[in-house]
Amino acid sequence: MLTSNDIVTLWEAALSKNYWHKAILLLAAAHPTIAMNEFSLLSIGQRNTKLFRFRDSLFGSDIEAHSQCPKCAEKVEFQLDSQVICDPNVPVWDGGERSIDIDNHQIICRPPTCYDLEMIAPYLEVEDEEGAAYALMKACVFQWLVDGVYTPIDAMPISLVEQVSQHIKTLDPHSEIVCRLACPECEHSWGEPFDIANFLWHEIDNKAQIILSEVQLLARAFGWWEGDILSLSDVRRKYYIEQLHE
Incomplete structure (x- = not known):
């Protein structure tokens, strides 16, 4: 107190x-x-x-x-x-790596941290939400496999980035209160x-x-x-x- x-x-x-x-x-x-x-x-x-x-x-x-x-x-x-x-x-994500499977994609990632949010703040200040999403994805995603083949993370389409973001929010339920x-x-x-x-x-x-x-x-x-x-x-x-x- x-x-x-x-x-x-x-x-x-x-x-x-x-x-x-x-x-x-x-x-x-x-x-x-x-x-x-x-x-x-x-x-x-x-x-x-x-x-x-x-x-x-x-x-x-x-x-x-x-x-x-x-x-x-x-x-x-x-x-x-x-x-x-x-x-x-309700348990929260402790920060360890998780595997997210979306169709033929496998993404190994961790949850965003307070530091990550500070890192993407410049994008949000100019309302560049797509830039913020990509920057956050690059910070949190370690591996991306398509049909078992390692694929450069930079090549991930924004539609998949958004799906990964939604899965992360599901795994870390208190990260976004709506x-x-x-x-x-x-x-x-x-x-x-x-x-x-x-x-x-x-x-x-x-x-x-x-x-x-x-x-x-x-x-x-x-x-x-x-x-x-x-x-x-x-x-x-x-x-x-x-x-x-x-």
């Missing part, structure tokens, strides 16, 4: 980092005894599972989120249970990806800003030092703030 000071320290360290580094810093905060470079080697399913369990310890398993209907732009609010969408009893949503206004339904790393960061960001606002308020009112205020529990800090409004 993080203290208020821990949350503010984490927020300060991650604020200027890119998406991928934010996720690593969140993992490091959840597991302070593990070397940070080890998190880069986690499969995406392993990463997401750890982040869900970290969020459970901070905010509980209930999740309130919102999206926008892609058809009519109506705001759609929805609730999730982290224990359901990321069931801790929520089925329906618009209450136009009844359109769609699949909404839920990114726990991004969602948790926004919660940490919001919590840290609330804490710092309370620090500023109490420091002005009582002349207390920041460290003394941050050492207070949420309950005690809230009590003193309520007393200011009486």
